[in-house]
Amino acid sequence: MIALTPLETLVDIDRGTALPLPPELAALYGRLQFPLHPGQPFVISNFVTTLDGVVSLNVPGHAGGGDISGRDQHDRMVMGVLRAVADAVIVGAGTLRAASPQHLWTAEYIYPPLTDAYKQLRAFLKKPDPPLNVIVSARGAVDLKKRVFQSGEVPVLIVTTKNAEHRVRQDDLPPWVQVAAIESAGPLDARSIVEAVGHVRQSDAILVEGGPHLMADFLAQQCVDELFLTLAPQIAGRDDLSERPGLVAGKSFAPKHPLWGTLIEVKRGGSHLFLRYSLESARDQP
Secondary structure: OOOOOOOEEEEEOOOOEEOOOOHHHHHHHOOOEEOOOOOOOEEEEEEEEOOOOOOOOOOOOOOOHHHHHOOOHHHHHHHHHHHHHOOEEEEEHHHHHHOOOOOOOOHHHHOHHHHHHHHHHHHHOOOOOOOEEEEEOOOOOOOOOOHHHHOOOOOEEEEEEOOOHHHHOOOOOOOOEEEEEEOOOOOOOHHHHHHHHHHHOOOOEEEEOOOHHHHHHHHHOOOOOEEEEEEOOOOOOOOOOOOOOOOOOOOOOOOOOOOOEEEEEEEEEOOEEEEEEEEOOHHHOO
């Protein structure tokens, strides 16, 4: 394995309280700050995109973020840091399908070399248990044979609709898998998803890892406080034969209602850029 070099910090705006990163993580990532919002979960999102804005190649066996980042170690390290900070990690059914059958949404799964440091960080933050893995599927279309559901290594919450709840419950669920059924005739409401998470796991920090449709819903309802965006030095291209989604799918914001971010952090690892934006959220409204 190639030794991981520290990220180079190019921009770092003061942003609240510095987290107690263990020395190994502090050396690699640098300072990591989050604003404190007692009683409200701070919602962050993490994506990787190509230079031309593609977040998934949408090809069987190549639909995940690894093909976008080039399986970059810095990107995986940062993903691990954010998962280590999170009380819950939310993904959509499409992200679940694209992931390896063995995938767990934990820090140590995504970057095993820093397992001890990630566990130390969670201990510092008084979060000894793994983050709640939240799977969102309006149709209840989830493969319950996957490791995330069967292993008992992580607590799991499946968020679905009342109409689709029977699909999820048609097989006996392990005791570590819970189901939250929301009354909805269409896409699941982002605020209802966050509320459902709160009923299962009191959360100071929630991480949304996609996909693009879920991200669109969270942005539309101003439920994202910050976006961590890895810019990979790849041009993927698009053609007329298959859809290659960008960061957001299924909703348009500009020109009538554009969403603007404020750049608060830039780091560089080789030719990859690690960007961080503050977004206007519902909590910022008067």
